[in-house]
Amino acid sequence: MAIDLRSDTLTKPTPAMHQAMMEAEVGDDMFGEDPTVAALEKKAAKMFGMDAAIYCASGTMTNQIGIRLHCNLQDEVICHKYSHIYLYESGGIMSNAGASVRLLEGERGRITAKAVESAIQPDDIHSPVSRLVSLENTANKGGGSCYDFEEIWAIRETCHEHGLALHLDGARLFNALVATGQTTKQYGEVFDTISICLSKGLGAPVGSLLIGSHADIKRAKRIRKVMGGAWRQAGYVAAAGLYALENHVDRLVDDHNKAKEMAKVLEGLDYVEEVLPCETNILIFKLTDKYTNQSFLDKLAENDILAFGFGPQLIRFVTHYDFTDDDLTKTIEVLKKL
Ligand SMILES: *Cc1c(COP(=O)(O)O)cnc(C)c1O
Numbered sequence: 001m002a003i004d005l006r007s008d009t010l011t012k013p014t015p016a017m018h019q020a021m022m023e024a025e026v027g028d029d030m031f032g033e034d035p036t037v038a039a040l041e042k043k044a045a046k047m048f049g050m051d052a053a054i055y056c057a058s059g060t061m062t063n064q065i066g067i068r069l070h071c072n073l074q075d076e077v078i079c080h081k082y083s084h085i086y087l088y089e090s091g092g093i094m095s096n097a098g099a100s101v102r103l104l105e106g107e108r109g110r111i112t113a114k115a116v117e118s119a120i121q122p123d124d125i126h127s128p129v130s131r132l133v134s135l136e137n138t139a140n141k142g143g144g145s146c147y148d149f150e151e152i153w154a155i156r157e158t159c160h161e162h163g164l165a166l167h168l169d170g171a172r173l174f175n176a177l178v179a180t181g182q183t184t185k186q187y188g189e190v191f192d193t194i195s196i197c198l199s200k201g202l203g204a205p206v207g208s209l210l211i212g213s214h215a216d217i218k219r220a221k222r223i224r225k226v227m228g229g230a231w232r233q234a235g236y237v238a239a240a241g242l243y244a245l246e247n248h249v250d251r252l253v254d255d256h257n258k259a260k261e262m263a264k265v266l267e268g269l270d271y272v273e274e275v276l277p278c279e280t281n282i283l284i285f286k287l288t289d290k291y292t293n294q295s296f297l298d299k300l301a302e303n304d305i306l307a308f309g310f311g312p313q314l315i316r317f318v319t320h321y322d323f324t325d326d327d328l329t330k331t332i333e334v335l336k337k338l
Pocket residue numbers: 057058059060061063084085136139140169171172197200208
């Protein structure tokens with residue numbers, strides 16, 4: 001089987017996770033009667049010290065519901081120009097919430113309180129209404145970079161001063177927590193809504209959670225419904241999510257160590273111009289003109305290794321549960337001989 005470094009979404013359930021899924025108690029979640037979904041939502045809310053959570057099919061859905069909760073027609077979302085919510089959610093900010101977007105620059109996918117402050121629109125009928133700030137942690141296009149928690153607090157202060165809501169796209173929040181030592185509770189204190197993915201590094205096959213206040217999650221259920229996202233015996237997949245939250249968080253450090261080991265090797269190779277700082281499980285590096293993106297990916301594929309191009313001369317590797325110690329050894333051997 002090929003070594004697959006394209007994404008951390010590619011993992012398959014482990015035998016123990018599979019067992020948990022097979023044994024799940026289920027009911028009709030549209031009637032609010034699936035005990036496993038309820039247990040997952042309750043666990044997530046409690047972890048973050050927040051009121052409630054809603055289990056959805058994807059991180060796109062939890063982000064988009066979050067944006068809809070906070071924004072209406074003529075409102076504006078402030079976020080980094082490389083944000084997943086802007087680049088990779090099919091124009092949802094506009095088509096779901098009818099809002100516009102104010103894109104900020106910032107180092108490796110992160111924005112600052114100062115940049116947010118200067119992007120807030122004046123109270124003038126010509127301008128959209130600044131309503132929501134959305135952060136991404138870790139930042140995917142930033143190469144899995146982590147926010148400094150002090151900066152997040154400063155952004156929250158700015159939001160409070162100006163009456164803006166604060167949403168977190170935490171598709172890989174647990175990678176950030178493991179890398180920085182912050183806690184879920186600290187994040188629960190800062191954000192109005194938090195989206196987390198169970199299907200990335202945590203290794204569940206499906207599912208994301210939106211976490212927030214009772215009032216917001218109640219409204220979120222109606223928004224999920226109109227998106228066609230209310231579901232029935234979802235407990236079979238929720239069981240995998242519960243299992244992941246209980247068993248797959250601490251091990252993320254292994255993924256980070258593997259990515260860092262490959263970063264070190266790449267730094268010494270003649271076809272690599274630059275390796276972006278590697279903080280978590282995403283590793284981005286720039287090729288010299290010895291290879292094009294495609295010729296490099298082809299060479300990897302000849303050696304049974306899959307990866308993605310991530311812009312001109314940029315290659316992305318993402319480590320995950322199914323990328324084993326043996327896979328790491330083999331990948332390093334291949335990288336050294338290219
Ligand atoms: C994967 C991802 C999402 C959600 O993606 P889905 O494929 O819809 O689950 C959101 N934000 C970031 C940063 C992601 O990497």
